[in-house]
Amino acid sequence: MSNIIDLSLSELVSNIRNKKISSNEATSTFVERSKKSKHLNTYNEETFEIASKKAKEFDAKPDFNKKLPGIPMAVKDLFCTKNVKTTASSKILNNFIPTYESTVTQNLWNEGAILLGKLNCDEFAMGSSNETSYFGNVISPIDKDLVPGGSSGGSASALAAKLTPATIGTDTGGSIRQPASFTGTVGLKPTYGSCSRYGIVAFASSLDQAGPMTRTVQDAALLLEVMSSFDSKDSTSVDFKRPLYLKDLSKDIKGKKIGIPKEYRVDGMSQEIEKLWEDGKKYLKDCGAEIIDVSLPHTKFALPTYYIVAPAEASSNLARYDGVKYGFRTEGDNLIDMYEKTRSAGFGDEVKRRIMIGTYVLSSGYYDAYYLKAQKVRRLIKNDFNNIFQKVDAILTPSTPSSAFKIGDKSNDPVSMYLNDIFTVPVNLAGLPGISIPGGLDDKGYPLGLQIIGRPFEEQNILNIAHAMEEKINFNLNINDWWIKWVVIHFW
Numbered sequence: 088m089s090n091i092i093d094l095s096l097s098e099l100v101s102n103i104r105n106k107k108i109s110s111n112e113a114t115s116t117f118v119e120r121s122k123k124s125k126h127l128n129t130y131n132e133e134t135f136e137i138a139s140k141k142a143k144e145f146d147a148k149p150d151f152n153k154k155l156p157g158i159p160m161a162v163k164d165l166f167c168t169k170n171v172k173t174t175a176s177s178k179i180l181n182n183f184i185p186t187y188e189s190t191v192t193q194n195l196w197n198e199g200a201i202l203l204g205k206l207n208c209d210e211f212a213m214g215s216s217n218e219t220s221y222f223g224n225v226i227s228p229i230d231k232d233l234v235p236g237g238s239s240g241g242s243a244s245a246l247a248a249k250l251t252p253a254t255i256g257t258d259t260g261g262s263i264r265q266p267a268s269f270t271g272t273v274g275l276k277p278t279y280g281s282c283s284r285y286g287i288v289a290f291a292s293s294l295d296q297a298g299p300m301t302r303t304v305q306d307a308a309l310l311l312e313v314m315s316s317f318d319s320k321d322s323t324s325v326d327f328k329r330p331l332y333l334k335d336l337s338k339d340i341k342g343k344k345i346g347i348p349k350e351y352r353v354d355g356m357s358q359e360i361e362k363l364w365e366d367g368k369k370y371l372k373d374c375g376a377e378i379i380d381v382s383l384p385h386t387k388f389a390l391p392t393y394y395i396v397a398p399a400e401a402s403s404n405l406a407r408y409d410g411v412k413y414g415f416r417t418e419g420d421n422l423i424d425m426y427e428k429t430r431s432a433g434f435g436d437e438v439k440r441r442i443m444i445g446t447y448v449l450s451s452g453y454y455d456a457y458y459l460k461a462q463k464v465r466r467l468i469k470n471d472f473n474n475i476f477q478k479v480d481a482i483l484t485p486s487t488p489s490s491a492f493k494i495g496d497k498s499n500d501p502v503s504m505y506l507n508d509i510f511t512v513p514v515n516l517a518g519l520p521g522i523s524i525p526g527g528l529d530d531k532g533y534p535l536g537l538q539i540i541g542r543p544f545e546e547q548n549i550l551n552i553a554h555a556m557e558e559k560i561n562f563n564l565n566i567n568d569w570w571i572k573w574v575v576i577h578f579w
Contacts, residue, residue, distance in 0.1 A: 113142070127244050128226060130207065160201065162242075163205070164241070190318045192255075193286075200313075211438050212290045219437040221435060228247050233491040263276050267524075273525070282298065332546060374556065382475075383471045395448050402442050408434075465516050483539055485536070534564060
């Protein structure tokens, strides 16, 4: 049998059900590996002792009918976990311990999963490199100098480093798909309303969506099946009949029409990304799909639209962090002074930048010129997709304009950082499902991702397409555990 850490989520589930591996063995293995991997800075909060106890309890009274029977799993530190610190990687929430559980994580525990801990991310999910976290930047297991992407950088790094068999993240403008692309993993952003937002620390309420991050498409289907549910506690949750995504997973995509939007060929796009895209089209043709050129004319407005809408919603959502009821507080001479000092000291630079942008575009005299206009453009972007999906079943694009960049390369250039989301943001604005799968390597050996975009609530379709492509691509990324060796050498 393969080493436990090398098993996919689905394989691990199968081995536990067949009693080849106990939950305690699996949990102990991931705990010990996580302890040896602190150099990557993936965890904000560890619950290893509690996890070991719960694993032993599961083994003593196993329930193999559960979809995640005794599976240890770490999750992004944006999901509220009852009695476990939830910080959103921000100083202002550094002492926040929720008294309730997010619906998505509760769905995981209901199906037998066990919490390993909370994973680092960009502060309040605002970032594309995991460099804005109050707890320091996460390092990619691929190379010590690389970012893992963001905002779900800790999730992507922990997954690629095999510290957890699967994980969950959130995606507001690409925060699942971009880090998945950077780390050679699979990241699925479901349709808006598919997974409950209850108990997720809010960034931009009309854009935020939780989703699975896994090593394989099959694992993504399994995890989505567990995560997705109607929730009356979330007013944006959509009540529809959820498919059995894993059971219905198929590689038969013969006759599917796949659109290639010309607007995604942006100025300065590297030859490597062009080749990746061409290879993706070839894989689809080999699977029996038909390639059709399409146009999404308002794509060029997606990024500026996003960076008006998202900060505006962030400005409103983050107004609650004032130091009065919970979280970090700085004393002041009076109430207003306390507010100002608390928010100034409690938020990082990127969060403050976005709050200021959002407050500006919502202010009197600028609301119509910026926010209202952005909402109208958002509608046009959505209409573009609606029109295209009358002709095609899905859309293929690159996930990112490049492979992972070095730590510090873009941290002083916000616009350059924001451009990392150029291929992912339109999906969020339109509320569509999108999945990133590993598509190949660049000339430095760094992963590159391909994105498949589908119609609303047709996750099954893009999972099937991704599953078929995955087999053709046969992606393999060899990570040599350099960070564990680094710790040993550094120690001595």
